[in-house]
Amino acid sequence: MRQVQGVENIIMVSKDGVFLEKEDRALEVTLSDKLDFYDIVKMNIEVKQDTSLRICYKKSKEIKLDVSIIVNPNVTFHMQEIKEAKNTKIQTKYCIYEQANVFVQKFYDASFVKELDLFYLNGVGASIHSTMRGIIKGKSELDMMVYHNYPTTESDIENKLVTIEKGCVRLHVATLIYNKMRSCKANQSNFILKENRENSTIKPILLIEENDVEASHSGHISSVDAETLYYMYTRGIKEHEAKKLYIKGFLKGDFYNIDEIMKKYWR
Secondary structure (H helix, E strand, O other), X not given: OOOOOOOOEEEEEEOOEEEEEEOOOOEEEEEOOOOOOOOOEEEEEEEOOOEEEEEEEOOOOOEEEEEEEEEOOOOEEEEEEEEOOOEEEEEEEEEEOOOOEEEEEEEEEEXXXXXXXXXXXXXXXXXXXXXXXXXXXXXXXXXEEEEEOOOOOEEEEEEEXXXXXXXXXXXXXXXXXOOOOOOEEEEEEEEEEEOOOOOOEEEEEEEEOOOOEEEEOOEEEEOOOHHHHHHHHHOOOOHHHHHHHHHXXXXXXXXXXXXXXXXXXXX
């Protein structure tokens, strides 16, 4: 698999607007003005060649975005999103064409998130690999839908979230594979770790009309695993430190500073 080193493009989103801070010729980005009634910004991105993009949502009161991303045939695209805004409402639609490979990594440090991700696998051999990590402090709704519109397409979705304070999540992930879409592969793994008493829900959904596929899904909600903590205790690790290590391992990623984030909530 071809890998793109570094981040070639950076978009900053804040209360002041949306700004393209770093760009190469592999991306074409267009922005609309805010719509009068709903105050939504539309952003269209066309990925023409192998490249990467990081979108940083900086601390602000509210952000509303409607994002459309087109990934051309035979392109490898790496997407990173860091959301630190207090209130984000975002819809993102990916159209991924034949033999294109898309890798999406997300991290949330947010009070409220309402988000819809739509992945359309619109060509033979198209693939989406999405990982989401985050700390949620308020009532949030996360929806993801993956459409296998061609044979031999692949989707791999992994979500890991921690709820703290008043945080709760309604997480719905649906994968659709239609009749005659043979040799598709689809996987979902969804996990919410509760560090509070609020109720969260997961709905991992597979809607499959074709027999010649490989598919799996899971949904799990729990507090920190007691057996793992006990194992740490027997090695001389104190309860507070053991829990921090567990959560750190659960949220660990390679494009954000997990140590700085942990200091904010688990001292």
